[in-house]
Structure formats: structure tokens, C-alpha cells
Amino acid sequence: MRFVRTMLAVMAATMLAVVPVQAQEKTGVKPGFTLQPGTARIVLLRPSIRVGAQSTAGMFEPNADWTQQARENIGRALAKAQGQLGNTVVDYVEPVGADAAALAEYQALFDAVAQSVIEFQFFPGNRLPTKKRKDQFAWSLGADVARLPGLSGADYALFVTTEDHFGSTGRKVLQVFAALARVPVTAGVHKGFAGLVDLHTGELVWLNADLQMGGDVREADGADKRVRQLLEGFPGRPAAATVVASAGR
Amino acid sequence: MIVRRLMAAMLAATAVAGAGSAAEKVPPLPPYVAAYEPTNVDERGAWMIADEDERRLRDSADVMRDPALNAFVRGVLCRTVGEDRCKGVRLYIVHVPAFNATMRPNGMMTIWSGALLRLRSEAELGAVLGHEFGHFELRHGLADFRNRRSGTDLMAWASVLVANSAAFQVDMVGGFYAFDRAQEKAADMIGVRYLAASHYPSHAAADIWDRMMGEADATAIGRHRKPDQRYAAGFFASHPTNLARATYLRSAAAELPDADGSAGVDGYRAAIAPWLPMLLDDQIRLNDFGGSEYLLGQLAVGGWATPLLFARAELYRMRGHPRDLVSAAGFYQEAIARGDAGAEAYRGLGLALMRSQQVEPAKTALREYLRRKPDANDASIIATLVAS
Numbered sequence: 001m002r003f004v005r006t007m008l009a010v011m012a013a014t015m016l017a018v019v020p021v022q023a024q025e026k027t028g029v030k031p032g033f034t035l036q037p038g039t040a041r042i043v044l045l046r047p048s049i050r051v052g053a054q055s056t057a058g059m060f061e062p063n064a065d066w067t068q069q070a071r072e073n074i075g076r077a078l079a080k081a082q083g084q085l086g087n088t089v090v091d092y093v094e095p096v097g098a099d100a101a102a103l104a105e106y107q108a109l110f111d112a113v114a115q116s117v118i119e120f121q122f123f124p125g126n127r128l129p130t131k132k133r134k135d136q137f138a139w140s141l142g143a144d145v146a147r148l149p150g151l152s153g154a155d156y157a158l159f160v161t162t163e164d165h166f167g168s169t170g171r172k173v174l175q176v177f178a179a180l181a182r183v184p185v186t187a188g189v190h191k192g193f194a195g196l197v198d199l200h201t202g203e204l205v206w207l208n209a210d211l212q213m214g215g216d217v218r219e220a221d222g223a224d225k226r227v228r229q230l231l232e233g234f235p236g237r238p239a240a241a242t243v244v245a246s247a248g249r
Numbered sequence: 250m251i252v253r254r255l256m257a258a259m260l261a262a263t264a265v266a267g268a269g270s271a272a273e274k275v276p277p278l279p280p281y282v283a284a285y286e287p288t289n290v291d292e293r294g295a296w297m298i299a300d301e302d303e304r305r306l307r308d309s310a311d312v313m314r315d316p317a318l319n320a321f322v323r324g325v326l327c328r329t330v331g332e333d334r335c336k337g338v339r340l341y342i343v344h345v346p347a348f349n350a351t352m353r354p355n356g357m358m359t360i361w362s363g364a365l366l367r368l369r370s371e372a373e374l375g376a377v378l379g380h381e382f383g384h385f386e387l388r389h390g391l392a393d394f395r396n397r398r399s400g401t402d403l404m405a406w407a408s409v410l411v412a413n414s415a416a417f418q419v420d421m422v423g424g425f426y427a428f429d430r431a432q433e434k435a436a437d438m439i440g441v442r443y444l445a446a447s448h449y450p451s452h453a454a455a456d457i458w459d460r461m462m463g464e465a466d467a468t469a470i471g472r473h474r475k476p477d478q479r480y481a482a483g484f485f486a487s488h489p490t491n492l493a494r495a496t497y498l499r500s501a502a503a504e505l506p507d508a509d510g511s512a513g514v515d516g517y518r519a520a521i522a523p524w525l526p527m528l529l530d531d532q533i534r535l536n537d538f539g540g541s542e543y544l545l546g547q548l549a550v551g552g553w554a555t556p557l558l559f560a561r562a563e564l565y566r567m568r569g570h571p572r573d574l575v576s577a578a579g580f581y582q583e584a585i586a587r588g589d590a591g592a593e594a595y596r597g598l599g600l601a602l603m604r605s606q607q608v609e610p611a612k613t614a615l616r617e618y619l620r621r622k623p624d625a626n627d628a629s630i631i632a633t634l635v636a637s
Contacts, residue, residue, distance in 0.1 A: 050301075052294055057401035062294030064287075104308035170402065178409050 025122040027233035028137045030205045035235045037086025040155040042196070045092050045107065047074060047160040051217060054188060056170035066164075066218050073223030074162065081227050085234060089158065092150065099149045106148060109141055110159050114193055118209045139204040146199045154199055160230060162192035164217055190214070194230040206235050281334055281386070292354065292391050299355040299390075306341055306357065313342040313362065313524075321520040322360065322374065325513075329375035329447045330382045338382065346531035348461065352381040354390035365521055366528040367460070367544065371513030372453035376444055380454075383439035389432045396428050423484055433488045434497070441501045448510030451502040458495035460547060464540050465491065471539020526591075529560035538568055558584035559594055566601050577601040592621035596631065603634065 051066040082089045095103060117139055120128045131138070151157065167175075167187030178185040193209035213229055216222030287293045306312065313319075322342060327335035337356045347363040358381050360374075368374050384390070400421050407414040437454070445451040466476035478492045488494075521528070533541050541564050549557050562580035565573040581598035584590040599615035602608075615635050619628060 048301075050298075055398045055402060057398070057405035059398050059401055061291065061398070062298045063290060064293035064297040065290075067297055100308040101310050104305055105310065108305075174405055174409065177406075181409050183409060 025124070026210050027208045028117060028121055028206070029233065029235050030137045030203060031135050033205045033235055035087065035156075040087045041153060042085070042087050042089045042156045042158050043092045043151060043154040043199075044078065044089050044158045044160070046094065047071070047078075047162070048107075048111075049074060049161075049217075050163045052165055053168045054165040054171050055168055056174050058171070060165050060189075061168075066166075069219075070162070070164070070217035070223065073217060073220050074160070074227060076220065077223040077227035078160070080224065081231055085231065090154075092157075095149045103148055106141060106145055107159075110195065110197070111161070113139055113141060113204060114159070114161070114195055114207060114209065117204070117207050118193065122209065137204075139207075141197055141202045141204065143200075143202040145197060145202045151199055156205070157197045157199055159195045159197070160192070161194070162213070162217060162226065162230070163189065165189040192226065192230055196234070206233070208233050281331075283333060283336070285337065287354075291394060292388070295390055295394060296355040299353040299357055302353065303339070303355065303357045306343075306359070309343075311344045313344050315524075318342060318520065318524065322365075322378075325371045325374045326358075326378040326382070328371075329379045329449065330443045331446075334382065334386070338385070340378075344531075346528070346535060350377050350381045352384040352390075354385070354388065356385055358382070358385070362524075362528055362531065365524065366532060367464070368457065368517070369460075369514060369547075370453060370517045372444065372449035373457050373512075374517065375447060375449050376440055376454035376457060379443035380436045380440035382443065383436035384432070387432075387435060387439065389436065393429065393432060397425055400425055426482075426485055426487060429487045430482055430489050434494075437489075437494060437498060438501060441498055441505065445502070445505035445507055448508045450510065450512050451505055451507050452499065453512055455495050455499035455502060458491045458498065462491045462495065463547075464543050467543035468537050468540035471537065471542070526556045526559075529556060530563075533560055533564045533567065538564065553583070555584050555587045555589050558587070559590060559597070562594070562597055562601070566597055569604070571605065574601045574605045578605065592618050592625070595621065596625075596627075599631075599634075 049067055049071050050060075050062065051070045052060055052062040055061055078089065094100065120126055121131055121137070121139075145151075145157070165188060171185075171187045175185045175187050190213045191209075191211045192213050193207065195204055195208070196206040197203070198205050208230060210229060213226060215225030215227075215229060217226050287296045319340070319342060323335070323340050326338065326340060338358050339356060341357070341359045342365070343359045343361050345361040345363060346366070347361055348367050350358070350360040350364055352358050358378070360377065360381075364377060365374075368377065404414075404418050404421050407417050411417065441451050441454045444454055462478050466478070469476045479490050480492050480496070482488070482490050482493065489497075529545075532544060535541065542561075545557055545561050545564070553561075558580050562577045562584065565577035565580065578598055578601040581590075581594050581601065584594045585598065595614045595618035599611045599613075599618060602611035602614060612635050615631050618625070619631060619635070622628070625631070
């Protein structure tokens with residue numbers, strides 16, 4: 001219980017001051033990296049998906065039904081997007097036992113690296129001294145990622161994470177009253193990121209992150225839109241598809 | 250003003266609800282439902298998050314998976330809360346050297362390795378696990394979530410509508426912690442009920458907190474602070490104080506009819522014995538000389554076994570005052586004299602003697618270490634010490 005308590009306490013302390021920071025850059029690609037259509041086999045790891053509501057004060061209220069709908073819709077949308085990626089995408093079969101522990105560590109590592117990219121690369125004013133060179137994108141999970149079981153025939157791993165807190169009615173009413181009192185209150189959190197890891201070298205070759213995403217993942221159309229936004233700037237996609245995706249934004 | 254009066258009324262209502270769940274009398278056990286499924290949106294959401302977290306914990310490298318140890322701990326849980334109830338729980342032993350156990354709404358229970366080091370009997374382990382099971386059975390996670398949500402909602406409205414709401418906000422935050430403490434007390438009370446219904450003696454629950462106070466005092470003294478046991482909990486305290494818990498658990502145990510069964514001291518000691526060196530090694534790295542020394546003294550009540558002597562020697566050598574090195578060398582020698590000490594005892598003895606300027610005896614001990622463990626990962630640096 002102590003963990004949950006601490007988390008809730010921190011949330012309670014911060015929620016009134018939450019002002020989402022707008023990322024100045026959303027996409028990073030390793031310089032010179034291109035993915036020719038039809039040349040690579042991409043493995044999709046189990047997407048991390050959380051959907052729920054946002055209480056009046058801003059607490060996340062997880063919703064199991066919405067999350068389940070989003071999981072199905074995003075899965076379908078990702079399968080549909082395969083054509084646009086120009087390469088085969090297969091679902092990763094999760095290992096059991098000791099291998100599962102290794103996979104869990106790599107998923108946690110990917111999350112940590114992705115968060116670091118968002119924080120220390122996508123905000124130009126916040127770049128680490130070693131990441132300041134122009135057009136630089138040097139991030140890696142380490143070459144050992146290829147040793148995960150079931151990845152021997154694959155070239156790239158695709159990670160997808162989305163989190164949605166839909167503003168409740170109470171939150172929206174509070175927003176109006178707060179606006180009258182000249183207090184900025186936001187309703188809703190919709191963030192997500194997707195990344196592509198080269199399984200031969202462990203390098204992160206592409207990352208797309210957006211803290212204010214569109215598309216209602218609880219519905220099929222919305223999930224299509226969300227997946228289009230998640231895969232925006234994907235290095236392997238044909239030029240035409242990129243145009244369509246940007247237009248659909 | 251109306252708003253403020255409304256707030257005060259709601260605040261009073263919350264406080265009453267919190268106090269209500271902390272009844273002084275020991276409540277009877279609630280009826281049990283097998284294979285419970287969450288019913289409403291909030292509860293299903295809480296289970297979903299807990300399920301996702303459990304996927305991660307299940308695969309975590311920090312979980313101790315030894316089948317014998319897991320079977321033992323699980324056996325104690327089942328004997329405490331009953332065979333039917335314990336089926337709803339997945340129990341994970343997590344390698345963290347602190348005294349804690351946790352429960353999630355979906356039935357994911359953890360107990361930390363530091364708790365295994367500090368408990369003395371199956372009955373005490375049952376008291377801790379029964380407390381956590383109480384959180385699950387009483388659906389505390391859900392109630393706490395709702396309490397925080399409605400409370401923070403009120404705070405958000407107050408911050409917008411009420412001109413000077415600081416005092417109200419402080420009251421509400423205090424209310425969250427008071428609610429948590431009431432839940433912990435309710436879990437303690439149901440835990441002691443399980444213990445009384447099992448064949449374990451129910452006073453074990455209070456015994457734990459007596460020793461926890463002793464350890465906290467020893468830690469404080471070791472760190473040159475004043476030992477401070479209070480009855481009233483602080484503003485931000487998530488749990489009642491150890492003194493309060495020891496007191497009300499002791500009187501609850503006296504009130505309850507108790508079976509005449511054994512506390513299972515020997516069974517507990519035998520089950521933990523293979524893990525004792527590792528648990529002690531974790532403990533002495535916590536930089537808590539006073540607390541560790543107290544703990545070792547408690548463990549050695551029946552006599553100083555070799556792992557205890559070795560751990561005590563390491564503890565003194567790590568603090569490293571000249572007098573500590575003399576004590577440490579003595580403890581290493583005692584451990585070696587018992588005949589079943591590991592090669593590391595010779596290593597520690599050698600290093601302690603070396604720093605006490607007793608170079609030749611030190612080299613003899615270090616040579617013995619290298620002879621017993623030629624492939625040790627510090628073999629080359631120890632060899633240079635011997636050669637110097």
C-alpha cells in the first residue's frame with residue numbers, strides 16, 4: 001500500500017499545478033537512417049496502453065473497458081498501418097520464465113531511454129552537453145537487445161506507448177470557473193510515443209513523441225488517427241503516405 | 250459563506266467516515282466470496298492498473314523465486330487466513346532489505362526480504378500477511394482512491410471559489426493521512442482476528458511492534474539522535490505509530506479467544522536459515538550500525554550461530570574504528586573456531602588484522618582465504634596484499 005499511497009500523495013500535491021509542457025520537437029531520426037520498403041522485418045512489442053478519465057482535481061481514474069477497447073482498436077490500426085510502413089510488422093510472442101525477466105528489463109530500459117530523449121533532446125534548451133551537436137541523435141539500448149529470444153529473424157523492434165486521461169465533466173466545469181478566476185486549468189492528458197530500435201546494434205533509430213495527441217482511442221476511427229500520429233515521420237514510409245498522414249492531422 | 254459552510258459540513262462527514270472504520274472493538278471477520286471479480290468502473294480500473302504492474306513484478310529480477318521459501322511463506326498465509334481465502338492471492342517475495350509488505354487491489358501481495366530477517370516465528374509472519382490480506386478483503390485500495398478523489402475535488406473547487414482556502418486545504422490533506430491510518434488500523438484489527446482464528450497465538454502481532462520500536466531506538470541512538478516513540482501519529486504519517494500498534498494489538502489479542510497452538514519458532518528459523526547469510530549481508534550494508542547490532546542481538550538470543558558472528562564481524566569491520574577492528578577480528582576468529590565458517594571469514598580476519606598493523610597474522614589469514622577460494626573475484630588484489 002505504501003507505494004500507492006506515496007504516488008497518490010505526490011499526485012495530490014502536484015495535480016493543481018499541472019501545466020503540460022509542449023514539446024518543441026516531436027520526432028528524432030538517427031542521421032542518415034533510411035528504411036527501404038520491403039527490406040526489413042519489424043517486431044511489435046506489446047504496446048503499453050492506459051486509458052481513463054481525469055477527475056475534477058486532475059487525478060487519473062483508470063478505466064478497464066476503455067483500455068480494452070483502445071488495445072483492440074490500436075492493434076487493428078497498427079495492422080492496417082503496415083502497408084504504410086512498407087515493411088512486415090509481426091506481433092512479438094512473449095517469452096516465459098527467465099527470458100520474460102530479460103524482456104521486462106528491456107521494456108523498462110526503452111521507456112527510460114525514450115523519456116530521456118523527450119526530456120533532453122526534444123527540448124533544445126534542455127539538451128545535455130553531450131547531445132548538443134546539430135542533427136545528432138545518438139541513443140542506444142545496447143547491442144545485447146538482439147539476444148532476446150524470438151528476435152533472431154527480426155531487424156527492428158517497434159515500441160508503442162499511449163496514455164489518455166479524458167477530462168471528466170467536473171474537470172471541464174472547473175476549467176470554466178477557473179478561467180473566470182484567471183487560473184489556467186487544462187482538461188485531459190493525451191500523450192504517446194513510438195520508437196524503432198535496430199536489433200543488430202541496439203541503437204534507437206527513430207522516436208516520435210507527442211504530449212498532446214489527437215484521436216479518441218476508444219473508437220476505431222480515433223485509433224486510426226492516433227496510430228497515424230504515432231507513426232508520423234517513420235523513416236520507412238513512402239512519401240505519399242506521409243502527406244496523407246499530415247493532412248489527416 | 251455558504252460554500253465555506255458546505256465545505257465544513259463535507260469535511261466533517263469525511264472525518265466521521267474515517268473514524269467509523271477505525272472502531273475500537275475488534276470487528277468480526279467479514280463473509281468471504283471466492284474468486285471475487287471487481288464490480289464497478291473504479292474498482293475495475295484499479296484492478297487493471299494492478300494487473301499491469303503485476304505483469305512487470307512477475308518478471309522482475311528482484312523477486313526471490315526459490316520454491317521452498319515461497320512454499321513456506323505461502324503456507325503460513327494459508328494457515329493464517331484459511332485455505333479458501335489464500336487462493337485469491339499471488340504472493341511475491343521481493344528482495345528489498347526493509348521491513349514492509351504490500352497488497353494491491355487485485356490480490357497481488359508482496360513481502361520484502363527485510364521483513365523475513367526481522368520476524369521471529371510463523372505466527373509473526375502470519376500477522377504481517379494477515380494484515381495485508383485485510384487490506385484486500387476490506388477493499389482498502391478502492392476506498393482510499395475514492396476518498397482522495399472526492400477530497401481533491403473539493404480542494405480544487407475550494408481553490409477556485411473560496412477566497413482564502415489554505416486552512417481548508419491543509420485540513421483536507423491531513424484528512425487523507427488520517428484516513429490512511431484508519432485503514433491501517435482496520436487491517437491490523439482484521440489481521441489479529443485471522444491470527445486468533447488460526448492455530449497461531451494472536452499476541453505475535455503485538456510482539457513485532459515491540460521489537461520494531463527497539464530497533465528504531467537503537468538506530469536513533471547509533472545515529473546520535475534521541476529515541477522518540479510516541480503514541481500520537483504525525484500529520485503526514487501513513488500508519489499509526491509503532492507504540493500505538495503494539496498497544497491496541499496487545500489488548501485486542503487479550504480480548505480474543507486464542508487457540509493453544511505453537512507460534513512455529515523452529516519451523517520459521519529452519520525455513521529462513523538458508524537465506525540468513527544473504528539477508529544479513531543486505532542488512533549490514535544499510536549503514537545502520539545501531540539497528541543492525543540490535544537486530545543481530547535479537548537473532549542471537551538462542552546463541553551466536555556462525556552466520557551471525559560473521560555478519561557482526563563484517564558490521565564492525567565496515568565501521569572501522571581501531572577498536573572495531575579488534576572486535577571484528579575476535580568475531581571472525583569465533584566464527585572460524587566454530588568450524589563451519591566460509592572462506593570470507595578468513596578474508597575479513599586478514600583485512601581487519603592488516604588494518605590493526607598485525608601484518609604477519611593478517612597475511613596468514615589472507616593466504617588461507619586464497620587457498621580456500623582460489624577463484625574469488627578479488628583474488629588478485631588480495632594476492633598483492635599478501636605479497637607486499
